Amino acid sequence: MTAFALCLAGCGSGGDAIVTAEPLSSDRSYSHDTREAGLNAAWQPDVAAYTETLTFREAVSLALAFNPAVKAAYVEIEAKHGDAMQASFRLNPGLNFEVENFANTKGSEAAAEAEETLGIFQTIELGDKRLKRLAAADLESSLAGWDYEAARLHAASQAAEAFVDVLAAQERLSILDDFVEISEKTRSAVEARVRGGRASSIELDRAKVTVARARASVEAERAKLAAARGKLSALWGADNPTFTRATGRLGRNRTVPTIDEVKAFLGGNPAVARWSDAVGHRYAVLEVERSKAIPNITLGAGIRRFNEDDSGALIASVSVPLQIFDRNEGNITAAERRIAKAEFDAQATRTQLVGLLIEALGALASTDAQAGALEAHVLPAAQSAFDKTRAGYAEGKFDLLNVLDVQRALFETRRDLVNARAGYEKARVMVEALISRDLSGAW
Secondary structure (H helix, E strand, O other): OOOEOOOOOOOOOHHHOOOOOOOOEOOOOOOHHHHHHHHHHHOOOOOOOOEEEEOHHHHHHHHHHHOHHHHHHHHHHHHHHHHHHHHOOOOOOEEEEEEEOOOOOOHHHHHHHOEEEEEEEEEEOOOOHHHHHHHHHHHHHHHHHHHHHHHHHHHHHHHHHHHHHHHHHHHHHHHHHHHHHHHHHHHHHHHHHHHOOOOOHHHHHHHHHHHHHHHHHHHHHHHHHHHHHHHHHHOOOOOOOOEEEEOOOOOOOOOOOOHHHHHHHHHHOHHHHHHHHHHHHHHHHHHHHHHHOOOOEEEEEEEEEEOOOOEEEEEEEEEOOOOOOOOOHHHHHHHHHHHHHHHHHHHHHHHHHHHHHHHHHHHHHHHHHHHHHHHHHHHHHHHHHHHHHHHHHHOOOOOHHHHHHHHHHHHHHHHHHHHHHHHHHHHHHHHHHHHOOOHHHOO
16 A cells, blocks of 8 residues: 555644654555554553643554554454455364164164264365455455555544644634733723723723623633543543643645646545455455355265174265256356446545545635735734724824724734634645645655
């Protein structure tokens, strides 16, 4: 399988970026040592050590190490290996013991005329049934491997999106804390003007309402942040948040590829890549069903003892079922049609993912455009208007309503910028999950 790296927009070094370049998976061989290591990891306790700060790389790594769905998918690989082992076994031989003429109308003379037969028999599978059964089981193991890759990709994507939610909540909370501070300063300025007789008490009431609303918004955002931290920690099985703060910055090094630049990489997505093995498995099942139309033979050998004269004789037998009524035509036909279904399902999956990719790229482009406009034009203008209005209010050029209006506009713009950057990061996660690689290195 093609290695992929799930990576959010990176920037700089140190705790200032959301970035990971580690391949989440690159080996589909599943050797014995790899399987043992993975199985041991799968049964580690669902407890992550508490840490003050959490990076993006750590969040994804914890989700991959402790997520129950990933563990379940890995254990299923081991189960499929057990199925393949079972499919490789030959049929067991059988032991047969018969007693004839041990009772008849002559009564006591029956024991003397009894015949005892001890034999062993073995069913021989013809048509390479065992090998074809094993080939189908091996492909089922491969499909379980793809399901494991899909589970890891889903867990990493969930962790990435939840991490973005935490960062966005942290930044919005910081903005609201600034808003409370500025609102308090405005209230103090209004209070001084009221005491000096230059403003009415109504303006002070308006300033106090603004402060109260700002504080209420802070409390609401704190609750959202706590929920986001809990949701992220739950991805690795923690009942309570296992970190205090996420480190990173949203929306830097933004890039928006076209559909033509990334569509070719959809083949690396496990949901698409698995269909090569899925179709192969359907063909293997067809071969298994065809082999069932070839009758097996049962060979037997043994020894018979005649009590009448205490003599013995060797016996042999051959048994072949007659394929008169059931030649397995129904199962063969079903297997043939399921091959066609698998091919259509593969096409449908790719079509669906192309649609999701187009949608994700659209969200990527729109949030990038929104963030760019806010950064380049709206936020500088809002900051300038706020600075000028605040200075003008101190000089008596503007009334309080103008101050509160531009103050609210500034902080709403800052909040909108955080939301736009977070939207971009989530869209980026979706695109990278669909193409199974780091977006910056996709072309």
